[in-house]
Amino acid sequence: MQNNIIDIEKQALESIEQAGNSEQLEQLSIKYLGRKGVLTGFLRNISALPEDQRPSAGKRANILKGKLEKVFKNAFSKLESVDGKDFTGIDVTLPGRPAQRGSLHPITQVANEICDIFLRLGFDIAESPEVETDYYNFEALNIPKYHPARDMQDTFYVSENIVLRTHTSPSQPRVMEETKPPVRIISPGKVFRCDSDVTHTPMFYQIEGLMVDKNISFGDLKGILTTFIHQFFDKQTSLRFRPSFFPFTEPSAEVDIRCVMCKGKGCRICSKTGWLEILGSGMVHPAVFENVGYDIEKYTGFAFGVGIERMAMLKYGIDDIRKFYENDIRFLRQF
Amino acid sequence: MKVSLNWLKEYIKVDLDPLVIAEKLTMAGLEVEAVDERYNYLDNIVAAKVIEVNQHPNADKLFVCKVDAGGDELIQIVCGAPNVYGGMFVPCALPGAVLPGDFKIKKGKLRGEVSAGMLCSAAELRLETDAAGIMDLDGNFVPGTPLEEALKLSDIVFEVDLTPNRPDCLSYIGIAREVGAFTEPEQKVTFPDYRLPEGKIGDISIHDSAKVQISDPDLCPRYSAGLLMDVKIEPSPFWLQDRLESIGLTPINNVVDITNFVMMETGQPLHAFDFDRVAEGRIVVKRMGSDMDFTTLDNKNHKLEPDMLMICDGDGPVALAGVMGGENSEISNSTTTVLVESAYFNPVSIRKTAKETGIATDASHRFERGVDPEGTVNALNRALTLIAQVCNTTTIAKGIIDEYPQKQAQPEIDINTNALNSRLGTHLDVHEIRHILESVDFKVEKTDEAWLKVGIPSFRVDVTRPEDLSEEVARLWGYNNIETSYPMAAAKGKLLDKKVSLREKIGSIMTGFSFFEAINYNFVNENSCDRLNLSDRDKRREVETILNPISDQMSVLRSSLIPGLLETMKKNISLQADTLKLFEIGKIFFATQKGSLPEEREVVAALITGNRSDQSWYSKKKRFDFFDLKGVVEGLLQGLIIGNLSFEKIEDQSCPYYKNGYAALVKSGDTLIGTIGQINEKVLKNYGLKQDAFVFDLDFKALQALIHGNITAMLLPKFPSVSRDITIIVEKSVTIGAILNQFEKITQKQSLIEQVSLFDVFEGETLSENKKSLSFRVVYRAANRTLKEKNIKKLHTNISKTIIDLFNADLPE
Numbered sequence A: 001m002q003n004n005i006i007d008i009e010k011q012a013l014e015s016i017e018q019a020g021n022s023e024q025l026e027q028l029s030i031k032y033l034g035r036k037g038v039l040t041g042f043l044r045n046i047s048a049l050p051e052d053q054r055p056s057a058g059k060r061a062n063i064l065k066g067k068l069e070k071v072f073k074n075a076f077s078k079l080e081s082v083d084g085k086d087f088t089g090i091d092v093t094l095p096g097r098p099a100q101r102g103s104l105h106p107i108t109q110v111a112n113e114i115c116d117i118f119l120r121l122g123f124d125i126a127e128s129p130e131v132e133t134d135y136y137n138f139e140a141l142n143i144p145k146y147h148p149a150r151d152m153q154d155t156f157y158v159s160e161n162i163v164l165r166t167h168t169s170p171s172q173p174r175v176m177e178e179t180k181p182p183v184r185i186i187s188p189g190k191v192f193r194c195d196s197d198v199t200h201t202p203m204f205y206q207i208e209g210l211m212v213d214k215n216i217s218f219g220d221l222k223g224i225l226t227t228f229i230h231q232f233f234d235k236q237t238s239l240r241f242r243p244s245f246f247p248f249t250e251p252s253a254e255v256d257i258r259c260v261m262c263k264g265k266g267c268r269i270c271s272k273t274g275w276l277e278i279l280g281s282g283m284v285h286p287a288v289f290e291n292v293g294y295d296i297e298k299y300t301g302f303a304f305g306v307g308i309e310r311m312a313m314l315k316y317g318i319d320d321i322r323k324f325y326e327n328d329i330r331f332l333r334q335f
Numbered sequence B: 001m002k003v004s005l006n007w008l009k010e011y012i013k014v015d016l017d018p019l020v021i022a023e024k025l026t027m028a029g030l031e032v033e034a035v036d037e038r039y040n041y042l043d044n045i046v047a048a049k050v051i052e053v054n055q056h057p058n059a060d061k062l063f064v065c066k067v068d069a070g071g072d073e074l075i076q077i078v079c080g081a082p083n084v085y086g087g088m089f090v091p092c093a094l095p096g097a098v099l100p101g102d103f104k105i106k107k108g109k110l111r112g113e114v115s116a117g118m119l120c121s122a123a124e125l126r127l128e129t130d131a132a133g134i135m136d137l138d139g140n141f142v143p144g145t146p147l148e149e150a151l152k153l154s155d156i157v158f159e160v161d162l163t164p165n166r167p168d169c170l171s172y173i174g175i176a177r178e179v180g181a182f183t184e185p186e187q188k189v190t191f192p193d194y195r196l197p198e199g200k201i202g203d204i205s206i207h208d209s210a211k212v213q214i215s216d217p218d219l220c221p222r223y224s225a226g227l228l229m230d231v232k233i234e235p236s237p238f239w240l241q242d243r244l245e246s247i248g249l250t251p252i253n254n255v256v257d258i259t260n261f262v263m264m265e266t267g268q269p270l271h272a273f274d275f276d277r278v279a280e281g282r283i284v285v286k287r288m289g290s291d292m293d294f295t296t297l298d299n300k301n302h303k304l305e306p307d308m309l310m311i312c313d314g315d316g317p318v319a320l321a322g323v324m325g326g327e328n329s330e331i332s333n334s335t336t337t338v339l340v341e342s343a344y345f346n347p348v349s350i351r352k353t354a355k356e357t358g359i360a361t362d363a364s365h366r367f368e369r370g371v372d373p374e375g376t377v378n379a380l381n382r383a384l385t386l387i388a389q390v391c392n393t394t395t396i397a398k399g400i401i402d403e404y405p406q407k408q409a410q411p412e413i414d415i416n417t418n419a420l421n422s423r424l425g426t427h428l429d430v431h432e433i434r435h436i437l438e439s440v441d442f443k444v445e446k447t448d449e450a451w452l453k454v455g456i457p458s459f460r461v462d463v464t465r466p467e468d469l470s471e472e473v474a475r476l477w478g479y480n481n482i483e484t485s486y487p488m489a490a491a492k493g494k495l496l497d498k499k500v501s502l503r504e505k506i507g508s509i510m511t512g513f514s515f516f517e518a519i520n521y522n523f524v525n526e527n528s529c530d531r532l533n534l535s536d537r538d539k540r541r542e543v544e545t546i547l548n549p550i551s552d553q554m555s556v557l558r559s560s561l562i563p564g565l566l567e568t569m570k571k572n573i574s575l576q577a578d579t580l581k582l583f584e585i586g587k588i589f590f591a592t593q594k595g596s597l598p599e600e601r602e603v604v605a606a607l608i609t610g611n612r613s614d615q616s617w618y619s620k621k622k623r624f625d626f627f628d629l630k631g632v633v634e635g636l637l638q639g640l641i642i643g644n645l646s647f648e649k650i651e652d653q654s655c656p657y658y659k660n661g662y663a664a665l666v667k668s669g670d671t672l673i674g675t676i677g678q679i680n681e682k683v684l685k686n687y688g689l690k691q692d693a694f695v696f697d698l699d700f701k702a703l704q705a706l707i708h709g710n711i712t713a714m715l716l717p718k719f720p721s722v723s724r725d726i727t728i729i730v731e732k733s734v735t736i737g738a739i740l741n742q743f744e745k746i747t748q749k750q751s752l753i754e755q756v757s758l759f760d761v762f763e764g765e766t767l768s769e770n771k772k773s774l775s776f777r778v779v780y781r782a783a784n785r786t787l788k789e790k791n792i793k794k795l796h797t798n799i800s801k802t803i804i805d806l807f808n809a810d811l812p813e
Helices: A002-018 A022-033 A038-048 A051-083 A106-120 A148-152 A171-178 A218-232 A286-292 A308-316 A321-325 B018-027 B038-042 B172-182 B238-246 B254-266 B347-357 B362-369 B376-390 B417-424 B430-438 B466-477 B498-512 B562-574 B626-639 B681-686 B700-706 B736-749 B789-806
Strands: A131-133 A157-159 A162-164 A183-192 A203-213 A239-246 A249-258 A275-284 A300-307 B002-004 B031-037 B045-055 B063-068 B075-079 B089-093 B108-110 B113-115 B156-161 B201-205 B211-214 B222-229 B270-274 B282-287 B292-295 B301-304 B309-312 B317-320 B338-344 B395-398 B401-403 B412-416 B443-446 B451-455 B580-590 B599-609 B611-613 B645-649 B658-668 B671-679 B693-699 B722-731 B753-763 B771-780
Touching: A002 A022, A002 A038, A002 A051, A022 A038, A022 A051, A038 A051, A106 A183, A106 A203, A106 A218, A106 A308, A171 A183, A171 A203, A171 A286, A203 A218, A203 A308, A218 A239, A218 A249, A218 A275, A218 A300, A218 B417, A239 A275, A239 B018, A239 B466, A249 A300, A249 B466, A275 A286, A275 A308, A300 A308, A308 A321, B002 B238, B018 B031, B018 B156, B018 B172, B031 B038, B075 B113, B172 B254, B211 B222, B211 B401, B222 B282, B222 B376, B238 B254, B254 B270, B254 B362, B254 B376, B270 B317, B270 B376, B282 B338, B292 B317, B301 B317, B309 B347, B338 B376, B347 B362, B376 B395, B412 B417, B412 B466, B417 B430, B417 B466, B430 B443, B430 B451, B430 B466, B498 B580, B498 B599, B498 B626, B498 B700, B562 B580, B562 B599, B562 B693, B599 B626, B599 B700, B626 B645, B626 B658, B626 B671, B626 B693, B658 B693, B671 B700, B693 B700, B722 B789, B736 B753, B736 B771, B736 B789, B771 B789
Parallel strands: B201 B395, B211 B282
Antiparallel strands: A131 A162, A157 A162, A183 A203, A203 A300, A239 A249, A249 A275, A275 A300, B002 B156, B031 B156, B045 B063, B045 B089, B063 B075, B108 B113, B222 B338, B222 B395, B222 B401, B270 B338, B282 B309, B292 B301, B309 B317, B412 B451, B443 B451, B580 B599, B599 B693, B645 B658, B658 B671, B671 B693, B722 B771, B753 B771
16 A cells, blocks of 8 residues: 555656647646546545544545646646747637628728818718709709800709709708708718710719808818818818809809828929819809798808819729729728 | 810910919819820930931932931931931831821831831921921930920910800910919900901901891891901911910911911911802891701701791801801802801800801800800901911901990999808908909909909800809818818708618618628610510500610610519629529609609519529528528518518419419418519510519508507516427318418417417328428417416317318328
């Protein structure tokens, strides 16, 4: 019996010595100290010993148990440093199982970005129909029938008085008819013109903006649009306001930014002018206010329209507007 | 409008750099689109010296010349001009040059002799009218000097893109007025002399031979005319041709060229009639009143509408008023008596006529924007004078006709400079405002502390209200000199529009499911309904048709997003991308009553096709099936917190584009949200597709109505759950939905059941042909205690028994 304990100790210490890694050590620990291990077995069998030997055998076994626990602990900590040097592991260059992604159309992304800027400035979103009456698309905006300004927009007709809206501006009279001033809205959406070439698609997106209140000035228009441009591009983007003509604003202004491609040196994108035209704007024409019953003595306001494709093309360096509506998955995947 | 700088300098003194002029015009609202060197067309044409002239061996009338064109060696050029001589300096076009008329110079052989260029006449270079021989460059030049430089030719042509509100600037005088406002010091336009030359006026009075009658003064408020006799029609002198050519106009003859010249100068369109062909010497300006055919001077036939304004003679129409003259009264080489018309026509009437006849001319362009009603006589006098000057046989008949039944009053606008400043955000004082307005010839009078009375010149037809004057002040002061400010506004916010937030939510869920958003055109092929196999009575056949589509492929407004998605699938497959997960949110349209707006309905649709998983180290290639897309619908609706979902098999022909038995209605409770299904073979074929495609189509309004928004968080369970499985064998015809429904019913009565899910479906092998084996897992949990084995055992046995009995099921062996 005595020998037995000594043998156990000897064997255990030898095998611990030889154990090369923590896994083997773990096995040994289970072999000797586990619930069904050698020592437990020994202790369980003590009752088979003559009564006088039982106490000492038990004691010795418990001493050995304590000793082995210490030895294992040391052996484990020794081996840990060995484990630390074994980097075989897995082939981390094996491609991962892809977590697939999808994305919003770049036009949606840019439209959302623009809307977000104006939402932060306190504008609300107000949408209006894509198919419009001649009245809202033209007449209410001070563009009577047979006005040469109608040439500025090639119109799709559904019937004599129903058109696919040529701009998002009909949202202006629509909103004003429904709401008393003050008004602060943007209206994004699809617009349509019968035009199709490298620089035109028959459908494209605009965002209309309208702010009406007491004491709104052209300077305010400049302030809001400058903030917008600086947030969308960056603070260094210089911009200029250039007189233009829209029948529903007076004064009217086109907004140009320094070409983001050539930084104003002149390139193909900006037709060598160094400037890019990116939006139209102006102070709401009193005739428009009269059409919706606003008091022109009391209120002034500004309106603007941004072409989203143009912004997206500049942002992503896209040179052909038609790409947006081909829905080529290789194109969409980039965004 | 094209503007030659040399020509412009006739009316205003300006020494600024052309680019500065362009910039200033642009910033004054006259956008300069291009600044071109006029003589660029003389590139590769040099002053060359003729060194040697020899008779051409094979042609009597040709010479073979050795020419020093500045290169290392003399070049040989064959020339037919009799005036060529040794030592002569001539313009020599080298290979690469392009002469007017798009004549390209190349090296070649003429009757066997090499000719490496061309010696040019002045006419060939549009430098003179002389075409008799090659141009003798008087003087001594370094051979090879560019001709432009040798002759000191220089002119700049501005391309000004005018907005429709500024017809006054469709003229040199108008542009000069704007230039004068920004030159320093400011200048006024030098007008041409509008008086008729005494010495050229004959004895015969115009009133003895010509009569003008305006029958429709609403469309023709003013008609002025002058008469010229003993005119000899011939080519214009060089200066006149040169002016017209500098802005791209083609010279025709002296009379027509002068009318064009004066139109460019003053903005007033003029028309010249061969007076001998004007029956009874009578001009009647009237609405046609009836349909008829008319041939314009470009030899085209037009159908006239009764309300078109015509210029008629004693017999009938001789011109489409303000648009184009008729062939029957056109100036020809035999014309000797000319009636010059200078009129003011109603812009809307001219525009209608131009639109309806499809004719757009320089004249109609101006009339429809509005010419200066007070400018007719000056322009007329100017034209009469110039014709008499250019063609010196001419006499001008005494007097002019000027029918002007109702003289237009000169409008005046009172402006409050405080209101103007507050509209613009400026702080200009009354004097500054006055000065700005006067710089472009407004007549300004100060009437009060803050008030100005502004007389609007007759050429500024665009200025009718105080706001128009605010624009004048703003643009001339400079938009970029106006201080940037920020509006004061109430901090009053609204909720984001529900539709917008739903769209955003759907977008974020669908992209999270790895779908890409597509945006298709709103217009689709006119055959789309046929291609979708729709029945004649299908609502989606009630499409709106575009009257003037770009093509048949885009001629109706879509009544479903599916055609667009199938087209997109086709396009991508042709580009070798055959696995697609696409969605689109957009409007579909249904026609309503004629003349009313169509119904616009927003929908969200998606399409999947191709492989759910590709061949790779961790997976095998697997194709998408119905349940891939069904899972997406379930996930989407779950994400929108829409519950109580059911999928009901479509068993009729309501969606004839789906494969029979492979499509379902998507419902929440009793509300129909949309459909899901597999596109059938026939429709695939219609779109030229060969692989399976699965589509869903959900109505936005239905979704919106079902969204309640608020999430109430549940208490999380404190006690463990226990799962028990049950496998049953049932007839294949038993639907899983039916079994799950029964479980659901049991669950409603038995609160210890937390969840029932299907985890295996098995058919074939040991099972008989009409059977399937289904395995369900039931999760049990009590809210207030840990369940004991014996309770669960009893419960599970009961439930299993109920299900087995209900569906006549067997247990596996």
